[in-house]
Amino acid sequence: MLSRHTFGILATAMKINYYIYVCVALLFASxxxxxxxxxxxxxxxxxxxxxxxxxxxSNFPALTYDLxxxxxxxxxxxxxxxxxxEGRLASDNVVACGFCHIQEFAFTHHTxxxxxxxxxxxxxxxAQPLHNLAFQNEFTWDxxxxxxxxxxxxxxxxxxxxxETFTNVIAKLQAHPEYPRLFREAFENGExxxxxxxxxxxxxxxxxxxxxxKYDKFRRNEGNVTLTENETQGMELFNQKCASCHSGxxxxxxxxxxxxxxxxxxxxxxxxxRVTGFPADNYKFxxxxxxxxxxxxxxxxxxxxxxxxxxxEHYRSGITDFENLDDSLRQADGTLGxxxxxxEKVRIIDFLKTLTDADFIFDQRFSEF
Amino acid sequence: xxKITYIFTIVLSILTSSCxxxxxxxxxxxVEITFDxxxxxxxxxxxxxxxxxxxxxxxxxxxxLKYIISNIRFIQDNGTIFEYxxxxxxxxxxxxxxxxxxxxxxxxxxxxxxxxxxxxxxDQSKYPLDGGVxxxxxxxxxxxxxxxxxxxxxxxxFEGTFTPQGGTESPFVIHVGSHGQTLDNYKFITLPLENTLxxxxxxxxxxxxxTLVQNIIDATNQIKLEDTSDIQVDPVNAPRVATNxxxxxxxx
Numbered sequence: 001m002l003s004r005h006t007f008g009i010l011a012t013a014m015k016i017n018y019y020i021y022v023c024v025a026l027l028f029a030s031x032x033x034x035x036x037x038x039x040x041x042x043x044x045x046x047x048x049x050x051x052x053x054x055x056x057x058s059n060f061p062a063l064t065y066d067l068x069x070x071x072x073x074x075x076x077x078x079x080x081x082x083x084x085x086e087g088r089l090a091s092d093n094v095v096a097c098g099f100c101h102i103q104e105f106a107f108t109h110h111t112x113x114x115x116x117x118x119x120x121x122x123x124x125x126x127a128q129p130l131h132n133l134a135f136q137n138e139f140t141w142d143x144x145x146x147x148x149x150x151x152x153x154x155x156x157x158x159x160x161x162x163x164e165t166f167t168n169v170i171a172k173l174q175a176h177p178e179y180p181r182l183f184r185e186a187f188e189n190g191e192x193x194x195x196x197x198x199x200x201x202x203x204x205x206x207x208x209x210x211x212x213x214k215y216d217k218f219r220r221n222e223g224n225v226t227l228t229e230n231e232t233q234g235m236e237l238f239n240q241k242c243a244s245c246h247s248g249x250x251x252x253x254x255x256x257x258x259x260x261x262x263x264x265x266x267x268x269x270x271x272x273x274r275v276t277g278f279p280a281d282n283y284k285f286x287x288x289x290x291x292x293x294x295x296x297x298x299x300x301x302x303x304x305x306x307x308x309x310x311x312x313e314h315y316r317s318g319i320t321d322f323e324n325l326d327d328s329l330r331q332a333d334g335t336l337g338x339x340x341x342x343x344e345k346v347r348i349i350d351f352l353k354t355l356t357d358a359d360f361i362f363d364q365r366f367s368e369f
Numbered sequence: 370x371x372k373i374t375y376i377f378t379i380v381l382s383i384l385t386s387s388c389x390x391x392x393x394x395x396x397x398x399x400v401e402i403t404f405d406x407x408x409x410x411x412x413x414x415x416x417x418x419x420x421x422x423x424x425x426x427x428x429x430x431x432x433x434l435k436y437i438i439s440n441i442r443f444i445q446d447n448g449t450i451f452e453y454x455x456x457x458x459x460x461x462x463x464x465x466x467x468x469x470x471x472x473x474x475x476x477x478x479x480x481x482x483x484x485x486x487x488x489x490x491x492d493q494s495k496y497p498l499d500g501g502v503x504x505x506x507x508x509x510x511x512x513x514x515x516x517x518x519x520x521x522x523x524x525x526x527f528e529g530t531f532t533p534q535g536g537t538e539s540p541f542v543i544h545v546g547s548h549g550q551t552l553d554n555y556k557f558i559t560l561p562l563e564n565t566l567x568x569x570x571x572x573x574x575x576x577x578x579x580t581l582v583q584n585i586i587d588a589t590n591q592i593k594l595e596d597t598s599d600i601q602v603d604p605v606n607a608p609r610v611a612t613n614x615x616x617x618x619x620x621x
Contacts, residue, residue, distance in 0.1 A: 138549065145520035146550050149498055153506065157517040166507040176384060195503035275549040277604035 029119055035104040041146070045181035049189045052339035059219045059249050064366035068141050077184040077365075080204025082182065083197060085368040088172040090162035092118040095164075097201075097345035098154065098226040100127040103366055106210070107131065112302035120244050121160040124267045126303035131360060132245045132289065134206040135250055141285045141301045142272045143256065148205065149198045150321055166194045173197070210291050210360035212295045218354070219249070227354060233352025240316075244328050251290035251355070252269075257326040258283045260336065264302060271301070294356045299323040308352060395478045399573040400566070402472045402485075404443075405582045406434055406461045416464055421583045425535040425593040429541075434464040435512055436525040436614075437490050440557065441608075443477060444484035446565065450477055459491065459505035461512040462580075478568050481564040485576060486559040490524025490546065496551050521546050523549045524554060525614065527585055531594040541598040543585070545607045552604055552612040558585055560620040577621045584617035586611060 056063060070076075083089065085098040101107035102116040107130035109115045116121040116215050123142055133139070138146055145151035156163040156169065160216045173179040173192050184190035186200055208268045215235075217225035227235065238246075256272040262284065272281035285301045297304040305314060319336040327334060340348070360366075406414040408421050420430045422460055438460045441453040453474055463469040505522075509515045514523045527543040547553045560578070568574050586592040590609035592600075600606045 036464065040536065076595050079478060136453045139520075147498060147520070149503065150493075150520035153515065153520040157510065157515065159517070167511060170507065193504050194506040195500045245615050274602065276549055277602040277607070278551075344459055 002060045007141045038323065045184035045190070047190065048073065048185050049115065049188075052077055053113070054207070057209065057216065057220075057249075059216060059282050060132075060211060061135060061248060061250065063134050065202070065355060067134075067206070070149070070199045070202055072187065074180070076200050076203040079186040079208060080200040080202070081366070082179075082352070084204055085199055088176070089156055089169050090118050091164045091168070091296040093172075094118070094280055095162050098282060098368055100155075100161075101130050101325075103368075104361055105129075105295045105297075106361060107208070108296045111296050115161070117158070118163045121163070123158075123160045124269055125301050126298060128288065129292060130205060131208050131210040131291060132250055133208060136138065137254055138286070142275050144275050151201050152198055152201050166197075169197065170194065201302060202368075206368055208358040208360070211299050212359040213291065213355045213357040215351075215354040216357070218247075225244055228350070230347055230350040231354050234347035234349070235354075237340070237344050237348050238351050241340060241344075244288045244324070246290050252287045254287065256284040256286050257328075258322050258324050259285070259315075260322040260325050261300060261304070261314070262318075263303075264304070265304065269302065274362065282346070284321060290352060291355050292361065294353045295361065308349045309345060312348060316340050316345070373579045377574070378512050380538065385616045387595060395563055397476045397478050398570050399473065399475045399570045400477050400568060400576060401573050402474065402576045403579060404438070404470045404472075404578050404580060406462075406464050406582055408582060410579075414464060414493060423443070423587040423594075424531050424591050425587075425595070427594055428532045428534075429529060429583075429586075430531075431464070431527070431529040435514060435527075436462050436581065437492055437509065437514060437522060438462055438472070438487050439505075440488040441472075441474065443482045443487040443566070444570075445480045445557070449480070451482075453477070455499045455607075456501045456504065459501050461508060461514055479568050479570055482562065482568060482617075484559055485562050485566070485578075485620050486557065488555060489553040489611075491522045492555050492557075493521055493547055493556065494550075516546065519546075519549070521549075525583075525585070525610070526557050531598065533595045536595070539594075539598060541594045542601060542611060544601040544612050548602060548604060548607070552608065553561075554607055556611055558615050558618060559611040561616060563619075563621040579619050579621070581617055581619075585613055588613040588616045 002174075050073055051075060051291055054067055054072065083097075085096050087094045087096045089096060095118050100109040100112070102110050104110070109127040111126070114125060115127045117123060128141065133148055136148070139148060139151040140154065145154060156164055156166070172191055173183075179192060183192045183196055187196045214227070215223060217223060218227050245255070245257060261283070270282050272284040272286075273279060275281075293308065297306060299308070299311050305311045315329070315338045317337060319325070321336055325336070329338065331337075331339070374441045390444055394585060406572060408414050408419050412419060414431060416434070417430065417432055418550070420428050420518065420615065422428050427561070438454060441458050442454075443451045445451075454476075460472055461469055491505065493502065509522055514526065516523060524545045525543065525545050529541060530538045531541050532538045545554050547555060566574050566576060586594070589612050592609060595608050
């Protein structure tokens with residue numbers, strides 16, 4: 001154990017060079033109980049601790065994810081990418097994470113109102129975009145996962161999603177011609193177990209940072225990027241009417257709120273209350289971040305709105321009253337909704353489109369092939 | 370050259386210390402902990418048959434009883450605490466599976482122990498999560514102790530039937546875990562050992578933990594199943610059950 005640990009520290013501390021190889025060779029020679037020592041290293045796969053750079057964009061808040069506890073490495077990230085697009089994580093060997101989280105649509109399920117699982121099973125919620133996850137404190141529409149490393153348990157095991165057991169996933173990956181090597185390259189203990197599966201997926205997902213939209217470049221004063229007059233007006237309107245919930249550079253305050261959507265009797269999805277059990281949390285859902293919102297349609301937890309205009313129209317005229325309706329949707333005179341003119345709606349949408357980040361959506365690092 | 374010399378010095382110093390674990394190792398031995406789910410001191414629990422009467426005069430038959438035990442530790446008479454390696458310290462106790470009722474622990478330092486401690490459920494609140502929390506997933510999943518709509522464990526699963534006095538028999542379901550970050554129902558308890566546990570080389574010591582089933586719903590808090598027979602993600606009654614669990618165990 002100690003020798004492998006030492007390798008990790010040395011490799012992390014300084015660029016791998018010839019002298020370290022010599023030292024490592026010495027270390028391996030020193031303990032006769034090292035596993036795999038008789039297997040040629042190319043076949044066996046060796047742990048490679050080449051860390052990836054994680055740069056927090058200058059306009060972003062602090063990280064939530066503890067990178068030191070699971071530092072993304074080249075091989076860990078690559079394993080995570082493979083697993084993200086791996087159908088074997090599902091009972092039908094087809095429905096991978098990437099089935100409902102499609103990169104071109106900021107990892108949402110394009111045009112699908114609710115997401116589809118194995119054997120044509122239908123879920124009850126719209127797949128959320130995957131980006132800037134390293135800055136989120138809870139996951140899914142109701143916060144049913146309190147740590148990114150644990151989140152994939154839900155889609156992998158849920159019968160209307162991937163409907164598989166971890167026992168089966170581990171067995172399938174162990175029997176695969178490449179995964180044993182990929183796990184050995186990615187993790188010091190080289191094991192195919194649930195911890196390493198989840199950590200590899202997290203290494204892949206935390207690297208998915210979207211921070212190069214027109215808005216970001218404007219914020220950071222990069223390359224003289226300026227917003228048009230319409231976009232600037234839209235940003236001002238957004239700050240007045242939307243930013244109390246869609247706040248900060250993540251465009252969400254990460255709270256759960258009832259935004260006045262009429263109850264869909266088909267699902268009667270109680271939202272946050274399913275996790276907390278508190279009736280006061282009924283029909284509350286997490287305030288979604290708005291980055292890449294132009295491509296993540298349809299909208300809302302159940303995908304009921306096809307366009308951004310529909311969404312803004314809901315906030316203007318479609319609010320259903322609830323006892324726990326969010327205060328921001330109740331005006332001083334008692335009327336419901338957020339007043340805005342037709343032109344103001346168009347300007348807000350002009351601004352929202354500046355949040356689209358083509359660098360991210362077409363980033364080869366995150367694509368299946 | 371200085372750098373090379375430096376690296377070699379470090380490596381050599383590690384080499385001299387890396388492979389001599391046996392020479393100065395603490396002597397250790399094994400412990401067998403048996404969980405004994407009981408109706409009372411005199412009556413064993415039998416699934417589907419034995420009944421007890423709670424303080425609300427309801428007659429209760431248990432059909433399923435499972436709970437998670439984690440983070441086991443042993444405390445010596447001199448106050449020294451030995452924490453069993455967290456990675457290997459997660460277990461499902463399942464009344465229906467006799468093999469699950471006995472935990473075989475090895476590598477416990479020899480000594481005289483007067484207390485044993487363990488968690489009921491999984492400590493999901495500590496960040497970052499230790500590997501044990503994540504590697505316990507397949508085992509918990511097989512035992513049905515994992516939710517699939519939330520990323521978390523069921524700490525206890527207690528199901529059966531209850532019959533109020535003069536009433537008719539109805540089913541009850543109690544599944545308690547933590548509710549996201551809003552409600553943490555994980556409990557850690559420390560139990561005095563009735564007899565000092567002497568762990569010595571060459572033999573396996575035994576600890577018998579008795580679990581009084583009735584206390585789960587009838588201890589600090591008395592739960593009337595006629596009023597609430599389905600306790601799942603229940604922010605009022607789940608913490609009451611969790612509190613009761615703290616006084617459901619005793620150790621010999």
